[in-house]
Amino acid sequence: MDARASAKYLRGSPQKARLVVDLIRGKNVNEALAVLQYTNKRAADGIEKCLRSAVANATEAAEKANIAVDPDDLWVKAAFIDMGPTKNRRRMRPAPQGRAYKERRHFHHITLLLSSEEQEAIKGKRPSKAGKPQTSKPGKKLMAKNSAAAAPKAAATKRAATKKPETAATETPAATAPAGEQATEE
Numbered sequence: 314m315d316a317r318a319s320a321k322y323l324r325g326s327p328q329k330a331r332l333v334v335d336l337i338r339g340k341n342v343n344e345a346l347a348v349l350q351y352t353n354k355r356a357a358d359g360i361e362k363c364l365r366s367a368v369a370n371a372t373e374a375a376e377k378a379n380i381a382v383d384p385d386d387l388w389v390k391a392a393f394i395d396m397g398p399t400k401n402r403r404r405m406r407p408a409p410q411g412r413a414y415k416e417r418r419h420f421h422h423i424t425l426l427l428s429s430e431e432q433e434a435i436k437g438k439r440p441s442k443a444g445k446p447q448t449s450k451p452g453k454k455l456m457a458k459n460s461a462a463a464a465p466k467a468a469a470t471k472r473a474a475t476k477k478p479e480t481a482a483t484e485t486p487a488a489t490a491p492a493g494e495q496a497t498e499e
Contacts, residue, residue, distance in 0.1 A: 314371065314374065314375060314378070314380060314382055314428070314429045314430075315371075315390065315426060315427065315428050315429075315430075316367050316368070316370040316371030316374055316387070316426070316427045316428075317367065317370065317424070317425070317426050317427075318363050318364070318366040318367035318369075318370050318424075318425050318427075319363065319422060319423060319424045319425070320359055320360075320362065320363040320366070320422070320423045321397065321422045321423075322397055322398075322420050322422070323356070323359040323397070323420060323421055323422070323423065324418070324419075324420060325355055325356050325359075325419060325420075325421060326419040326421065327394045327395065327396045327397070327419070327421035329354065329355070329356055330356035330359075330360065330394045330421050330423065331394045332354065332356075333349070333352055333354050333356045333357050333360055334360060334392045334393065334394055334423070336348050336349075336352065337349060337360070337364070337389050337392060338389055338391070338392045339388070339389060339390075339432070340388060340389055341385075341387070341388050342364065342368055342384060342385070342387045342388060342389065342427065343385060345364060345389050346361065346364060346365075349361040349364065356421075359423065360423055360425075363423045363425050364389070364425055367425045367426075367427045368384050368387060368427065371384070371387055371427050371429070372384060382429050383429075386429050387427045387428065387429050388427065388428060388429075388432060389425060389426075389427060390426045390427060390428035391424075391425070391426040392423075392424070392425050392426070393423075393424055394421050394422070394423055394424075395421065395422040395424070396420075396421060396422075397419070397420030397421050397422050398420055399417050399418065399419055399420070400417070400418045400420075401415045401416070401417060402415065402416040402417070402418060404416045
């Protein structure tokens with residue numbers, strides 16, 4: 314059984330509220346409430362209130378449908394934040410080079426969806442990523458193919474480069490001396 318709750322026109326920017334919602338998505342309701350209670354963000358209070366409302370909606374809907382739903386079995390199936398209106402206040406803030414900015418008041422809307430179904434069953438319904446063809450750049454596939462074919466060649470060349478060449482025993486010290494120095498025999 315799914316239950317939904319939403320809270321609208323909450324103060325704060327949606328970007329900051331999304332940081333908090335990302336912490337609770339996919340978690341058990343009890344874990345989510347514990348996380349929200351100890352999160353040091355302003356948006357956590359409104360999200361916690363909305364989560365408690367969603368739990369109350371789930372129990373109410375279960376009673377109406379004559380189904381037994383334990384609130385401890387609920388988990389956060391979906392949680393998202395939408396952008397609300399932005400009001401321009403009549404106050405001005407100083408800005409660089411003598412300009413002035415209007416103060417803006419950001420609002421956001423929260424929507425939470427709780428479920429009592431098993432999480433594994435829900436994940437099993439989604440198509441797996443293994444069945445999808447990879448949509449990477451063609452150059453990367455080509456490079457991977459070429460690098461796999463070139464790996465044995467590169468290893469053979471590396472071994473050949475590290476192998477010491479056989480030096481003839483008849484070489485003189487003059488032949489092995491650096492180019493700028495001449496070996497002198499006295």
